[in-house]
Amino acid sequence: MSAPAAAPAVARTHVVRLPGFSTRVHPRTVLVCGILAAVVVVLFLVSLATGDYRLTLGQVTSALTGHADGLVRTVVLDWRLPRATLALLFGAALGLGGAVFQSLTRNPLGSPDIIGFDSGAYTGALVVMLWWHGGVGQQTTAAVVGGLATACAVYLLAYRRGVQGFRLIIVGIGVSAMLGAFNTWLILTSRLQDAMGAAAFGAGSLNEVGYGQLWAALAVLGVLVPAVLALGRRMRLLEMGDDAARQLGVPAEPTRLLLVAVGVGLTATVTAIAGPIAFVALVAPQVARRLVASPGTTLVGSALTGAVLLQSADWTAQHLVPTTPLPVGVVTVVLGGSYFVWLLVKEGIRS
Amino acid sequence: MTAVSAPAAPDRTAAAARPGAAGERARGVARATTTRGAWWLASLGLLLVVLLASVLVGSKHLGVGTAFTALFDPHAGGPALVVRDLRLPRTVLGLVTGVALGVAGALIQALTRNPLADPGILGVGTGSSLFVVVAVAFFGATQVTGYVWWAMAGAAVVTLVVLVVGSAGRGGGTPARLTLTGVGIGAVLGGVSTGITFLDPRAFDSMRSWVAGSVSGRPLSVTGEVLPFVVVGLGCAALVSRELNVIALGDDLANALGGRVVRARVLVIAAVTLLVGAATAASGPIGFVGLMVPHVARWLVGPDQRWILAFCLTLSPSLLIAADVVGRVVLHPAEVPAGIVTAFVGAPILIALARRTKASGL
Numbered sequence: 001m002s003a004p005a006a007a008p009a010v011a012r013t014h015v016v017r018l019p020g021f022s023t024r025v026h027p028r029t030v031l032v033c034g035i036l037a038a039v040v041v042v043l044f045l046v047s048l049a050t051g052d053y054r055l056t057l058g059q060v061t062s063a064l065t066g067h068a069d070g071l072v073r074t075v076v077l078d079w080r081l082p083r084a085t086l087a088l089l090f091g092a093a094l095g096l097g098g099a100v101f102q103s104l105t106r107n108p109l110g111s112p113d114i115i116g117f118d119s120g121a122y123t124g125a126l127v128v129m130l131w132w133h134g135g136v137g138q139q140t141t142a143a144v145v146g147g148l149a150t151a152c153a154v155y156l157l158a159y160r161r162g163v164q165g166f167r168l169i170i171v172g173i174g175v176s177a178m179l180g181a182f183n184t185w186l187i188l189t190s191r192l193q194d195a196m197g198a199a200a201f202g203a204g205s206l207n208e209v210g211y212g213q214l215w216a217a218l219a220v221l222g223v224l225v226p227a228v229l230a231l232g233r234r235m236r237l238l239e240m241g242d243d244a245a246r247q248l249g250v251p252a253e254p255t256r257l258l259l260v261a262v263g264v265g266l267t268a269t270v271t272a273i274a275g276p277i278a279f280v281a282l283v284a285p286q287v288a289r290r291l292v293a294s295p296g297t298t299l300v301g302s303a304l305t306g307a308v309l310l311q312s313a314d315w316t317a318q319h320l321v322p323t324t325p326l327p328v329g330v331v332t333v334v335l336g337g338s339y340f341v342w343l344l345v346k347e348g349i350r351s
Numbered sequence: 352m353t354a355v356s357a358p359a360a361p362d363r364t365a366a367a368a369r370p371g372a373a374g375e376r377a378r379g380v381a382r383a384t385t386t387r388g389a390w391w392l393a394s395l396g397l398l399l400v401v402l403l404a405s406v407l408v409g410s411k412h413l414g415v416g417t418a419f420t421a422l423f424d425p426h427a428g429g430p431a432l433v434v435r436d437l438r439l440p441r442t443v444l445g446l447v448t449g450v451a452l453g454v455a456g457a458l459i460q461a462l463t464r465n466p467l468a469d470p471g472i473l474g475v476g477t478g479s480s481l482f483v484v485v486a487v488a489f490f491g492a493t494q495v496t497g498y499v500w501w502a503m504a505g506a507a508v509v510t511l512v513v514l515v516v517g518s519a520g521r522g523g524g525t526p527a528r529l530t531l532t533g534v535g536i537g538a539v540l541g542g543v544s545t546g547i548t549f550l551d552p553r554a555f556d557s558m559r560s561w562v563a564g565s566v567s568g569r570p571l572s573v574t575g576e577v578l579p580f581v582v583v584g585l586g587c588a589a590l591v592s593r594e595l596n597v598i599a600l601g602d603d604l605a606n607a608l609g610g611r612v613v614r615a616r617v618l619v620i621a622a623v624t625l626l627v628g629a630a631t632a633a634s635g636p637i638g639f640v641g642l643m644v645p646h647v648a649r650w651l652v653g654p655d656q657r658w659i660l661a662f663c664l665t666l667s668p669s670l671l672i673a674a675d676v677v678g679r680v681v682l683h684p685a686e687v688p689a690g691i692v693t694a695f696v697g698a699p700i701l702i703a704l705a706r707r708t709k710a711s712g713l
Contacts, residue, residue: 157702170467170705173534174698177638181694184563185687192556199555203545278538324550333542341535344528345516 029292029301036291036304040088043311047084048076050319082214083206087314087328088307090206090274093221093266095288095306096228098281099297100263103235104256109169111282112151112267116172118276119179120150121268122202125275126183129198130190136212140272147268150175204277204329206314213273220269225303227262232299235259239297277329279336280309286343309335380651387652394665401669401676405442406434408676440571445672445689447574448566448634451581451626453667454588456641457648457659458626461595462619463514466646467530467704470506470627471638474537478509479631480562481540488547488554496576503580503628510620510627512536564637564690566675577629584625588660591618595656637690639697640667646704670696 014025048064049055053075055063062068063076098111112118124146128134134142158171183202187195200207234255237245242252270277287309288301313331320326381387407418421431422439452470459475460468470476482505486492492501513536517529548555597610605612630637648662671689674696678687 157706160706167705169531169534171702173472174701174705177694177701178698181563181691181698185691188563188688189685192552196549196552196555199545200549203542203549278542321550326546326549330542330546330549334539334546337535337539337542341516341532341539344532344535 026292026294029294029298032292033300033304036301036308040304040307040311043308043315044084044088047087047311047315047318048080050315051075051080082211083209083314084311086206086209086214086217086274087311089217089221090270090277091280091284091307091310092303093225093270093306094277094280094310095284095302095304096225096299097263097266097270098283098306099285099288099299099302100228100235100259100266101281102285103239103297104259104263105168106239107168108282108286111285112147112263113276113278113282114169114172116150116154116175116179117147117264117267118271118278119176119183120153121147121271122276123150123179123183123186125201125272126186126198129201130186130194143272144268147271148264150179151264200327201275202329203327204275204332205327206274206317207325207327209274217269217273220265224262224265224269227258228266229299231255231259231262235297235299275327275329277310278333279340280306280313280332283336283339284309287339382653387658390651391658391661391665394662394669398665398669401672402442402446405445405672405676406438409433409438409679437567440569440574441566441675442672443571444569444574444633445566445675446668447578447581448630448637449640449668449671450664451584451630452637452640452671453644453663454585454660455623455626455630456667457645457656457663458588458591458595458619459623459641460645461599461656461659462616463529464599464601465529467642467701468533469639469642470623471636472530472537472642472701473510473513473533474540475506475509475513475533475623475627476631476636476638477537477540477544479503479505479628480636481505481544482508483561483632484544484547484554484558487557488551493557499576499580499629499632502632503624506628506631507620507624509536509540510623514620561635563688564635564693565688566634566671567686567688569633573633577633580625580629584622584629587618587622587625591615591622592657592660595619596654599654599656635690637671637693639693639701640671643697643700644670646700 012027014027016023016025045057045060048060049057053071055072055075059068059072060076063072068076101110101112101115102108104110121143124142124144125139127146128139128142132138154168154172154175157175158168160167187198187202190198234245234250237248237250238252238255238259240248245252245255267281284306285297285302288298288305291305292298292301294301310328310332313335314328317326317328317331320331381390406422407415417431418434421434424431455470455475456468459470459473460466479502482501483492483498486498486501490497492498513529513533516536517532544558548558591614594605594610594612594615597605597608598612598615600608602612644663644667645659647666648659651662652658671693674692675689678689678692681687681692
């Protein structure tokens with residue numbers, strides 16, 4: 001993967017030097033991230049304010065600061081806050097997870113959706129859901145185990161003196177097709193009610209989330225997100241190749257192992273709670289890279305872009321059809337897939 | 352995207368992508384025309400055996416005698432009804448669908464010079480399904496007569512879009528980009544289908560058995576509805592089969608040798624549309640048949656498209672009907688739809704093809 005060659009020109013850099021401390025600052029990165037953060041906040045407030053019961057911005061802020069009561073308080077804090085927060089968090093987690101995988105494989109297609117993680121997680125959750133009627137905890141564990149096993153299988157099957165991008169995606173398609181067939185059969189043989197619930201999970205949905213899921217997600221992501229950000233510098237050095245990274249003092253193998261663990265953890269958390277939400281992990285780092293004009297993956301940018309993407313997709317899924325909220329995954333697959341095809345066309349015209 | 356969408360050197364890509372070239376045997380197992388004819392007769396025999404098995408094997412055990420009485424005596428009752436009303440229709444539908452999918456796969460592999468092409472992988476089946484879902488959810492279609500044209504339209508639109516988008520830019524598309532484009536477009540269309548089925552639980556219920564891809568539970572009249580389309584599609588394929596041999600050499604060389612590339616393309620797209628649309632309307636999206644069978648045929652007879660198509664006529668219905676029979680017995684008494692069995696057999700083959708040195712150089 002020659003990511004740098006495909007990237008826009010490197011942004012202008014300033015170096016800030018203070019006594020005992022110095023760092024590089026990319027004005028464009030800072031600007032873009034600032035704008036993205038503002039959009040995240042706006043989308044967050046909008047998703048709290050809109051719905052069957054419309055609220056003004058003032059009502060929302062008063063509810064958030066604890067000054068509202070009655071219906072406004074219930075609507076904002078009890079009904080809408082968990083979902084809005086999870087859309088933000090999961091978007092960021094998927095963006096980060098995707099950035100880690102794409103950086104590790106040095107390939108924009110090396111995202112968890114492509115390497116079969118999603119379909120494996122779905123299979124795991126389905127088996128527990130439909131055969132054992134297990135609870136949320138077992139379902140989550142099964143999703144993580146299924147996802148990991150599938151990702152390993154795809155990686156090993158695609159391994160042949162190294163993993164090459166196209167082979168990885170084709171093997172991913174093959175394994176996903178098998179699991180997809182198995183999943184279809186599982187759904188086919190279950191009752192309609194179970195089947196619809198299972199299919200909603202399979203598409204990736206935030207329709208059923210509440211505070212229980214929010215606390216669980218916060219606990220896990222509270223550990224993983226700082227871990228990724230801390231590994232960010234080493235990750236960028238690793239992109240230059242193992243030898244160069246070692247020369248610059250980065251232990252290559254341990255770092256890679258840590259990154260894999262953290263990246264899988266981020267994606268698995270989302271998949272276990274909301275189901276496989278496709279294409280955000282693939283698209284967010286790519287969009288972020290183009291926005292900040294950086295030669296490699298940017299962690300903060302990817303996280304913010306992922307949050308913006310998932311928040312807007314979730315809002316669309318909720319409000320597109322007034323009577324029936326859709327699973328958010330349906331929206332992300334349509335938007336993300338279109339972006340993916342557009343990217344292919346653009347690369348095709350340029351080459 | 353660069354590594355994926357702009358693979359190595361163009362000449363190597365062309366060589367690896369050309370069916371029958373370099374990596375595979377230049378010529379198949381059977382070289383002389385008489386040997387090929389013998390092999391074809393053998394494959395016809397295989398088809399007959401599978402057809403017979405499909406009539407005889409099932410959850411209810413019937414003797415050979417009963418089965419034959421059922422087939423040839425229209426007044427026989429009792430167990431004979433199982434054969435006449437259940438097993439015969441699905442066998443006939445399997446035959447028609449299998450032929451359609453296998454020939455469509457061979458055509459699309461030849462046209463795109465892409466050994467990994469398959470109507471399912473390139474999203475044609477998904478597009479067809481989307482149009483059927485739309486017809487069921489919004490236009491109240493319930494019978495095959497109601498949605499066969501929709502399936503056809505979906506197949507046509509997606510085939511065109513994938514081929515145009517996948518070959519945008521200078522020098523036409525590479526096999527890799529074509530595949531990725533098909534997968535991307537297929538994902539988008541599949542997402543839209545899922546969305547629609549969520550809005551309409553009734554559509555969801557009638558769709559969930561259909562999306563698995565199965566030849567069971569459709570009366571004989573369904574096959575009758577789609578048969579004309581398959582016949583016309585096979586006619587297009589027959590017209591174009593010679594030209595495909597020249598197209599395998601590349602568009603420029605094909606033009607120089609007097610091949611009518613544009614005509615061939617139009618005919619292939621028409622044939623694929625008719626075949627996949629008809630197969631999808633009747634049986635739902637069944638993947639991998641169109642991927643596997645042309646490879647087996649090529650291994651047997653080498654790169655001559657006329658022979659490959661002839662073998663697809665016998666081998667792909669054998670595969671599909673065999674998959675259906677296996678699906679009946681493997682988890683007895685539950686039935687596994689044929690589309691799921693073909694995915695389980697076909698996906699490992701796709702992986703094996705992708706692992707092969709030549710194909711991975713795509």
